[in-house]
Amino acid sequence: xxxxxxxxxxxxxxxxxxxxxxxxxxxxxxxxxxxxxxxxxxxxxxxxxxxxxxxxxxxxxxxxxxxxxxxxxxxxxxxxxxxxxxxxxxxxxxxxxxxxxxxxxxxxxxxxxxxxxxxxxxxxxxxxxxxxxxxxxxxxxxxxxxxxxxxxxxxxxxxxxxxxxxxxxxxxxxxxxxxxxxxxxxxxxxxxxxxxxxxxxxxxxxxxxxxxxxxxxxxxxxxxxxxxxxxxxxxxxxxxxxxxxxxxxxxxx
Amino acid sequence: xxxxxxxxxxxxxxxxxxxxxxxxxxxxxxxxxxxxxxxxxxxxxxxxxxxxxxxxxxxxxxxxxxxxxxxxxxxxxxxxxxxxxxxxxxxxxxxxxxxxxxxxxxxxxxxxxxxxxxxxxxxxxxxxxxxxxxxxxxxxxxxxxxxxxxxxxxxxxxxxxxxxxxxxxxxxxxxxxxxxxxxxxxxxxxxxxxxxxxxxxxxxxxxxxxxxxxxxxxxxxxxxxxxxxxxxxxxxxxxxxxxxxxxxxxxxxxxxxxxxxxxx
Numbered sequence: 001x002x003x004x005x006x007x008x009x010x011x012x013x014x015x016x017x018x019x020x021x022x023x024x025x026x027x028x029x030x031x032x033x034x035x036x037x038x039x040x041x042x043x044x045x046x047x048x049x050x051x052x053x054x055x056x057x058x059x060x061x062x063x064x065x066x067x068x069x070x071x072x073x074x075x076x077x078x079x080x081x082x083x084x085x086x087x088x089x090x091x092x093x094x095x096x097x098x099x100x101x102x103x104x105x106x107x108x109x110x111x112x113x114x115x116x117x118x119x120x121x122x123x124x125x126x127x128x129x130x131x132x133x134x135x136x137x138x139x140x141x142x143x144x145x146x147x148x149x150x151x152x153x154x155x156x157x158x159x160x161x162x163x164x165x166x167x168x169x170x171x172x173x174x175x176x177x178x179x180x181x182x183x184x185x186x187x188x189x190x191x192x193x194x195x196x197x198x199x200x201x202x203x204x205x206x207x208x209x210x211x212x213x214x215x216x217x218x219x220x221x222x223x224x225x226x227x228x229x230x231x232x233x234x235x236x237x238x239x240x241x242x243x244x245x246x247x248x249x250x251x252x253x
Numbered sequence: 254x255x256x257x258x259x260x261x262x263x264x265x266x267x268x269x270x271x272x273x274x275x276x277x278x279x280x281x282x283x284x285x286x287x288x289x290x291x292x293x294x295x296x297x298x299x300x301x302x303x304x305x306x307x308x309x310x311x312x313x314x315x316x317x318x319x320x321x322x323x324x325x326x327x328x329x330x331x332x333x334x335x336x337x338x339x340x341x342x343x344x345x346x347x348x349x350x351x352x353x354x355x356x357x358x359x360x361x362x363x364x365x366x367x368x369x370x371x372x373x374x375x376x377x378x379x380x381x382x383x384x385x386x387x388x389x390x391x392x393x394x395x396x397x398x399x400x401x402x403x404x405x406x407x408x409x410x411x412x413x414x415x416x417x418x419x420x421x422x423x424x425x426x427x428x429x430x431x432x433x434x435x436x437x438x439x440x441x442x443x444x445x446x447x448x449x450x451x452x453x454x455x456x457x458x459x460x461x462x463x464x465x466x467x468x469x470x471x472x473x474x475x476x477x478x479x480x481x482x483x484x485x486x487x488x489x490x491x492x493x494x495x496x497x498x499x500x501x502x503x504x505x506x507x508x509x510x511x512x513x514x515x516x517x
Contacts, residue, residue: 050417073419080413090285090410091461091470100407104418108400136464156418 001028002064003160003192004049009058011041011048018044020216022058028159031186032194032209040214042196043081043164050078050162063159074104077153079146081164081196086145088138094148095133098124101155123154127181143174147181154185161185163195175199179206256490265376265443265496268384269482271391272440273452277478278398279433280453281460281471285409291328291430292437293450294343297350298324299438300446303371304354308361313371314383317438317446324350325434329427374445374497376489387439394432401425406467443482445497452478455504459511477507 004026011019019041026032036042047053049060051067060067063075101123102116124130127147132140137148146166153161161182167175183206185191212218256262283291302320306313324346332339358368370378398405404425407415416422433453440449460473485500492499 052413052416071419073417076417078414078417080411086411089461091465091467092406092410093466096406096467097410100403100410100415101418103403103407103415103420112403134466136466152414 002026002061003028003030004194005059005061005064006049007059009045009048009060010056011044011053012056017215019048019055019213022213022217024211024217026160026192026194026209028192029186029190030192030194030209031183031207032192032211033207034194034196034211034213035198036213036218042213045213046078046162046164046194046196050076074156075159077101077150077156077158077161079149079153079161079163079166086137086149090138092137093134094124094129094137094140094151095120097137097148098133098152098155101152104156119157120151120155123151124148126154126185127151141174143178146174146178150181154191158191160192160194163193165196165198167197167199182206256487261377261379262486262490264379264381264384265486266483268379268387269376269443269486269496269500270479271387272436272443273478273482274475275391275394275432275436276440276449276452277456277474278395278471279429279436281457281474282405282409282429283433284454284457284461285406288339289450289454290340290343290347291325292433292453294328294347294350295321295325295430295434295437296441296446296449297347297354299434299441300354300371301350301357302438303441303446304357304368307367307371308357314386314438314441317441318435321434321438322431325430326427329430333423333426370445370495371441372445372447372497373495374441374443374448374500376443376486376496379442383439383442390435390439394436397428397432401428405429443486443496444500445495448497448501451501451504452481455501455508456481459504459508462511462515464515477504477511481507 002025004024006025007023009019009022010017022045034042034045044053048055049062049067062070063072098120099112099116102112102119105116105119106112121130124133127150129144129147129151132144132148137145140148150161150163150166163182166178182193182195186193257266280292283289299317299321302315302317303313305320306316309316328342328346331337331342404415404420407418407420408422408425412422436453437446437449440452444452456474456478457470459477460470463470463473465473481504482500484503486496488494488499488503489496
């Protein structure tokens with residue numbers, strides 16, 4: 001089943017082409033990384049997929065349904081770029097933030113019930129933040145906040161999790177734990193993962209698909225084939241020299 | 254408590270407490286959306302309605318509701334549809350409204366004590382019809398705020414993610430500014446158009462100092478707001494001062510105390 005079907009997608013703003021004729025599919029269970037230079041249109045692509053910005057031309061299908069008719073929002077969990085950089089003064093507890101993820105599941109007059117409570121607890125457990133449930137979100141570290149934001153996205157039991165540069169403002173140790181958690185969600189719960197990153201080294205070991213976006217889509221194939229000097233040079237517009245590490249010999253991933 | 258024996262004081266207290274609840278609850282969402290200037294701006298817009306009402310000889314309160322509503326929708330439309338800073342839009346509306354109101358009143362030669370009561374509030378001016386209007390609107394507004402409480406909270410926290418979660422962000426933003434505009438216009442009798450902004454913003458800012466959950470922050474803001482209205486109206490009665498001024502001074506004292514109590 002295709003989660004996203006994108007055909008000939010273009011976005012032109014003030015006569016500047018931001019996205020140029022992109023076509024690609026993301027299937028259920030894929031683990032997709034989007035890479036590309038700053039200003040290359042990665043975040044805009046996500047915003048267009050999520051209807052936060054309107055495409056100039058092209059078609060987008062979400063779960064096989066035209067984007068304009070799609071309304072099953074709880075199937076999509078979105079964690080924006082600034083997730084760990086939230087307003088520290090905002091008076092919300094971790095539980096209140098995670099509960100926001102259940103709103104898509106409720107109709108106008110429905111209040112939160114035991115199912116919602118259990119889904120929130122389960123999401124917080126997956127992201128190891130259940131002990132923080134009564135803490136204010138502003139009191140947490142960058143890594144903890146990021147986990148809470150993912151717990152919020154998971155609270156609706158989504159089929160796809162979309163993360164825009166999820167490691168912004170997060171230390172190295174938290175990043176490693178984070179990638180391990182993503183992989184586990186993808187493998188054990190069959191949640192499709194789509195994320196933007198600059199961390200090419202990490203993605204090479206895990207992902208199933210790689211989208212290289214620099215206004216147009218440069219590659220969409222097997223990542224091991226794609227991550228080469230030639231593609232990187234083409235993508236970033238500079239001479240790239242990649243040094244490959246054999247992680248299996250390091251003993252620490 | 255002998256002041257409560259007077260009917261006009263009973264009316265003022267009922268209207269004041271209802272306004273306190275409405276202003277603090279709706280104000281909580283406005284403050285957390287970093288939209289605090291909206292209340293001040295709409296209060297000035299309402300003044301245009303008051304001046305038109307006084308000069309043209311029909312209800313200043315109804316005229317204030319109408320002008321505040323139109324201003325609120327225009328501000329929200331400009332904010333969401335054009336690449337203009339929100340605070341700049343509100344600064345334009347604030348000064349323009351004041352300029353229009355003063356021009357209308359000056360041209361009509363109506364700058365008298367009645368406009369003074371609309372600027373700073375007057376417990377003597379609250380009529381039975383005012384209390385009824387405020388009460389009916391309060392029931393509707395509180396029902397809407399309770400119904401969309403979690404959505405308003407989500408939008409204040411993260412508008413983009415709320416939108417991707419199916420929350421009707423645009424509709425709810427218009428709904429919230431509509432409620433705020435009406436609250437402000439109806440508050441003019443009690444608090445005055447120049448001071449209602451403070452009643453919407455300061456209780457929430459004071460409540461934020463206690464670093465509690467969202468639900469408790471709204472509750473604290475409501476308690477502070479009610480407390481300031483009771484103390485402010487009592488001071489207004491005993492010292493014959495404009496009620497808006499004494500209410501705002503009372504909430505300022507609560508704000509300063511909240512800073513002192515929660516000092517790091």
